[in-house]
Amino acid sequence: MTELVQSFLDYFRTRAYRKERRTLPPITFDAVKDRYQYFPYVFSRICEEEVPVLRHPGDEFGFNRTVHVQFAGNGCMNNHTPDYAWALSNGFEEILADLARRADGADEEGKAFYRAATDSIHTLLTFCECYRAEAERAGCDKLARALATVPRKPATTYYEALLFMKLLIFAHRASGVSHLTLGRFDQYMYPYYLASQKAGITEDALLEETELFFISINMDTDIYTGVQQGDNGQSLVLGGCTPECEDVFNELSEMILTASEELCLIDPKINLRVSAKTPLERYVRATRLTAKGLGFPQYCNDDIVIPGLVSLGYAYEDACNYAVAACWEFIVPAVAYDIPNIRTMNFPLVVRKATMECLEGCDTFEDFFSAVKHHILAYFDERRVATSQYEWSKRFHPNPFGSLFLTDCREKGRDAFAFVTKYKNFGIHGLGVGPAVDALMAICRTVYEEKSISKAELLAALENDFRDAEPLRRRLLACPKLGSGDEECEKLMVRMLHFYAGAVNHTPNGVGGIWRAGTGGSQDYVTMSRDVGATADGRHAGEPYPSSFSPSIGVRAAGLLSVIEAFTRPDMKTLINGGPLTIELHTNVFRNEEGIRKVALLVAEFIRRGGHELQLNALHRDTLIEAQKHPEQYPDLIVRVWGWSGYFCELDLPFQNQIISRTDYQL
Amino acid sequence: MKVKRGDFLKGRIFSIEEFSIFDGDGIRTTVFLKGCPLRCAWCHSPEGQKFEMEYLRSPNGCLSCGACLAAGGGRLTAASVDACPRNLVRAAGEDVEPEQLYRRLSRHFDMLNHAGGGVTFSGGEPLAQPEFLYECLCLLRGRTNRGLQTSGYATNAIFSRILGECDLLLFDLKLIDEATHKRYTGVSSEPILDNYHTAAASGKRLLTRIPLIPGVTDTEENVTAICRVMQESNVAYAELLPYNRLAGSKYPLAGRVYDPPFNTEQVPAVRQEIFAAHGIQTKIL
Numbered sequence: 001m002t003e004l005v006q007s008f009l010d011y012f013r014t015r016a017y018r019k020e021r022r023t024l025p026p027i028t029f030d031a032v033k034d035r036y037q038y039f040p041y042v043f044s045r046i047c048e049e050e051v052p053v054l055r056h057p058g059d060e061f062g063f064n065r066t067v068h069v070q071f072a073g074n075g076c077m078n079n080h081t082p083d084y085a086w087a088l089s090n091g092f093e094e095i096l097a098d099l100a101r102r103a104d105g106a107d108e109e110g111k112a113f114y115r116a117a118t119d120s121i122h123t124l125l126t127f128c129e130c131y132r133a134e135a136e137r138a139g140c141d142k143l144a145r146a147l148a149t150v151p152r153k154p155a156t157t158y159y160e161a162l163l164f165m166k167l168l169i170f171a172h173r174a175s176g177v178s179h180l181t182l183g184r185f186d187q188y189m190y191p192y193y194l195a196s197q198k199a200g201i202t203e204d205a206l207l208e209e210t211e212l213f214f215i216s217i218n219m220d221t222d223i224y225t226g227v228q229q230g231d232n233g234q235s236l237v238l239g240g241c242t243p244e245c246e247d248v249f250n251e252l253s254e255m256i257l258t259a260s261e262e263l264c265l266i267d268p269k270i271n272l273r274v275s276a277k278t279p280l281e282r283y284v285r286a287t288r289l290t291a292k293g294l295g296f297p298q299y300c301n302d303d304i305v306i307p308g309l310v311s312l313g314y315a316y317e318d319a320c321n322y323a324v325a326a327c328w329e330f331i332v333p334a335v336a337y338d339i340p341n342i343r344t345m346n347f348p349l350v351v352r353k354a355t356m357e358c359l360e361g362c363d364t365f366e367d368f369f370s371a372v373k374h375h376i377l378a379y380f381d382e383r384r385v386a387t388s389q390y391e392w393s394k395r396f397h398p399n400p401f402g403s404l405f406l407t408d409c410r411e412k413g414r415d416a417f418a419f420v421t422k423y424k425n426f427g428i429h430g431l432g433v434g435p436a437v438d439a440l441m442a443i444c445r446t447v448y449e450e451k452s453i454s455k456a457e458l459l460a461a462l463e464n465d466f467r468d469a470e471p472l473r474r475r476l477l478a479c480p481k482l483g484s485g486d487e488e489c490e491k492l493m494v495r496m497l498h499f500y501a502g503a504v505n506h507t508p509n510g511v512g513g514i515w516r517a518g519t520g521g522s523q524d525y526v527t528m529s530r531d532v533g534a535t536a537d538g539r540h541a542g543e544p545y546p547s548s549f550s551p552s553i554g555v556r557a558a559g560l561l562s563v564i565e566a567f568t569r570p571d572m573k574t575l576i577n578g579g580p581l582t583i584e585l586h587t588n589v590f591r592n593e594e595g596i597r598k599v600a601l602l603v604a605e606f607i608r609r610g611g612h613e614l615q616l617n618a619l620h621r622d623t624l625i626e627a628q629k630h631p632e633q634y635p636d637l638i639v640r641v642w643g644w645s646g647y648f649c650e651l652d653l654p655f656q657n658q659i660i661s662r663t664d665y666q667l
Numbered sequence: 668m669k670v671k672r673g674d675f676l677k678g679r680i681f682s683i684e685e686f687s688i689f690d691g692d693g694i695r696t697t698v699f700l701k702g703c704p705l706r707c708a709w710c711h712s713p714e715g716q717k718f719e720m721e722y723l724r725s726p727n728g729c730l731s732c733g734a735c736l737a738a739g740g741g742r743l744t745a746a747s748v749d750a751c752p753r754n755l756v757r758a759a760g761e762d763v764e765p766e767q768l769y770r771r772l773s774r775h776f777d778m779l780n781h782a783g784g785g786v787t788f789s790g791g792e793p794l795a796q797p798e799f800l801y802e803c804l805c806l807l808r809g810r811t812n813r814g815l816q817t818s819g820y821a822t823n824a825i826f827s828r829i830l831g832e833c834d835l836l837l838f839d840l841k842l843i844d845e846a847t848h849k850r851y852t853g854v855s856s857e858p859i860l861d862n863y864h865t866a867a868a869s870g871k872r873l874l875t876r877i878p879l880i881p882g883v884t885d886t887e888e889n890v891t892a893i894c895r896v897m898q899e900s901n902v903a904y905a906e907l908l909p910y911n912r913l914a915g916s917k918y919p920l921a922g923r924v925y926d927p928p929f930n931t932e933q934v935p936a937v938r939q940e941i942f943a944a945h946g947i948q949t950k951i952l
Contacts, residue, residue, distance in 0.1 A: 470752065474749060477754075478749075485774065558683075558685065559684060560685050560686040561685040561686055561694070561696065561774075561775045561778055562685060562775075564778070565774060565775065565778070589688060592952070594688065594689065594952075595689075598686070598688045598693075598694060601693065601694050601782040601783070602694060602782070604782070605778050605781065605782055608781065628727070631725070631727045631728040632728060632753055632754065649725060649728070650723070650725045650727070650920055651727075651913070651916040652726065652727075652916050652918075652920075653727065656727075
């Protein structure tokens with residue numbers, strides 16, 4: 001990286017500028033005349049209070065926040081994948097003219113929508129002018145020159161497009177959009193990249209611009225809305241294919257991987273679209289990024305996602321254009337306002353309820369499995385009906401500015417929550433597949449096959465959280481688990497997920513779309529497991545589930561190949577709301593080219609076998625320290641010691657400490 | 668060694684590791700056979716040395732409740748595994764028939780083969796269970812790539828028979844001088860060198876692996892002697908494994924003390940220039 005980038009990165013890491021931010025009191029809904037005006041009003045208040053400031057020579061983009069405001073009351077637009085290409089290629093002057101034309105022929109609600117959207121754009125343009133003046137005063141000629149045209153006019157160079165993006169991110173965030181994703185960044189930015197290249201800008205200069213931009217979009221992540229810091233949806237997608245199956249991974253995609261690898265920042269989080277045709281070298285390249293311990297790239301399998309979306313009713317061309325919203329949910333930019341994380345199927349809870357309520361009366365395991373299916377259906381129906389009773393206009397403020405970036409909203413003069421977009425589907429996460437299947441397996445094995453535990457014994461033990469029933473709990477723990485290479489377990493998972501997908505997919509959602517089934521779980525693996533009593537896999541009441549689509553915590557998996565074998569077995573095309581298999585590897589695995597190449601081979605195998613989504617973590621120091629404190633939760637944490645691999649928790653303490661200090665060097 | 672249960676041939680293994688990265692080409696599964704006639708001073712797998720079943724107890728997280736010893740009548744046994752409330756006791760040793768092992772491994776042939784890998788037998792010393800090993804290799808013939816990670820310590824007859832059923836050899840060369848070899852490994856180097864030449868002459872894919880133990884195997888004299896042996900066999904590539912201080916980390920698990928007769932703090936010498944001077948390419952693992 002250049003000296004300028006390094007210096008800006010060092011400045012960013014001090015985070016000193018964040019302490020200078022002022023916090024405004026919450027801006028209430030009462031302050032505005034009509035509901036469409038809430039976010040335009042908030043946005044204008046923020047822009048009034050904001051002070052244009054360029055604190056470092058590397059800050060070539062500005063638009064960093066100097067004030068922070070809590071949004072009051074209702075929910076915000078979220079999981080938004082805007083049509084950036086539309087704004088970049090038109091500029092706001094043309095957009096304003098277009099909105100004026102549309103407002104002329106619109107109904108009252110449409111007029112209110114266009115008026116509010118227009119107000120927001122004027123606010124933004126005024127604020128951009130303040131920034132231009134500040135850039136001029138501060139001697140930031142590059143920024144001042146660019147702001148003389150952008151964003152009123154279309155971007156013409158890569159730098160102008162990056163600047164345009166920065167102020168769009170600023171405007172969306174300041175106008176109340178949470179989980180704003182960057183979509184297919186390497187595709188819509190590519191024409192501008194090529195234009196700059198053609199104008200003689202060197203690769204090094206383009207990389208520097210990319211890196212300065214990436215640092216710049218990390219500046220305000222601490223005030224972005226999310227469950228945990230960093231949970232802000234600021235992810236982008238690289239690669240993929242055209243409807244003609246042409247691979248579109250390009251030089252810019254490559255440059256973004258380089259920038260991310262050099263900077264090691266949390267944003268942008270990178271998703272890489274791959275398929276069975278992806279060359280191994282690309283996996284090797286991406287694995288070098290994984291080795292940095294950032295937890296990305298996340299791999300998305302075009303061979304599964306595209307047909308999966310098509311089977312849910314997405315047009316083939318739209319499916320080919322998919323991006324990733326928030327964490328792992330597949331979404332189509334510009335034409336979809338899907339809410340892919342509106343509900344969660346709590347599988348272990350469902351299996352527990354079926355056990356407590358129905359096990360006694362089930363003579364065979366098949367009877368019991370039918371009861372589980374019944375409970376899956378009932379649990380989904382309860383959530384589906386509750387969601388259908390939402391009064392959207394009361395739950396969410398309209399966001400006319402953000403909605404402009406959805407084609408149908410823009411053309412029809414309606415907010416995103418009016419659900420006028422081509423796709424408006426709801427997604428349900430599938431939480432705790434691992435422990436749920438393990439519980440089913442344990443019941444099948446101990447109660448029905450071996451008859452080693454009676455129904456009454458099991459029910460009493462679950463009721464009392466295994467108090468005075470430790471031997472029984474150990475028998476449950478000893479049953480085969482998902483990921484331990486057991487065929488029967490895997491078949492049970494396939495059956496359970498097949499039923500779940502059939503029950504969920506295509507069910508109307510009450511707003512003109514359908515429901516989609518997924519295998520994710522966001523923060524729910526902690527929050528939604530807290531109140532769930534003991535389960536038949538041997539899990540105590542309140543113990544957390546594994547995150548996403550993974551073996552249960554504490555299960556000693558047979559190995560990575562068995563885990564991949566198991567978790568690629570269901571028909572993942574039917575579980576296309578997303579939710580990755582998550583695998584954690586010690587950083588030592590990546591210590592040389594051979595290790596990196598073999599991890600790349602493993603990823604390629606996962607994709608070839610039909611997995612839909614994969615997230616690899618190179619474990620770092622904090623995890624190892626946690627593992628020291630709670631070894632029982634990390635039995636599978638593998639470390640490469642010397643010419644051999646061992647389980648971290650089985651190493652003597654001084655050796656563990658040595659590895660921890662060594663890991664620091666490796667990171 | 669062969670374990671007989673009724674009329675069926677069984678072997679004793681102590682671990683199966685999937686996705687073992689440094690045990691040969693491509694994605695591999697490594698099967699570790701229990702028992703070894705050598706006692707290398709730097710051995711990092713104490714649970715692989717004895718042929719007898721053993722039980723390992725992780726000291727980390729141990730409540731010192733004594734449940735494991737109580738269940739085993741004063742020592743660790745199979746009953747101790749179930750008795751430990753924190754799941755810290757595990758068996759090192761499992762008797763399996765070749766067909767059983769084959770069935771387990773076969774689940775992943777598709778993945779292993781597609782990724783240019785296969786199965787590697789390691790240990791312990793796999794050649795110490797020759798009948799079992801031979802049966803396993805025959806079952807795997809034509810199904811996946813078959814690797815053998817070995818010290819090379821066996822009669823030439825046994826070695827040649829096994830070699831015939833291998834596709835890949837990872838052969839350790841530790842010490843050439845007979846007396847030093849005996850001192851640090853407990854056995855003669857003669858059959859090992861004999862088998863090394865046999866392996867090299869076989870035309871099978873051979874990866875020579877050299878552990879670099881400070882002051883023991885990393886000396887100029889030993890490295891030069893290894894180079895000569897490799898030259899004699901026309902082998903021009905070696906993989907170097909520098910000693911790591913974590914080699915002793917499993918000993919407390921097995922209730923044993925790791926006290927090797929060399930300075931474990933010393934950084935081993937990596938004498939790639941000597942190899943280069945003998946026309947041998949090297950890679951550090």
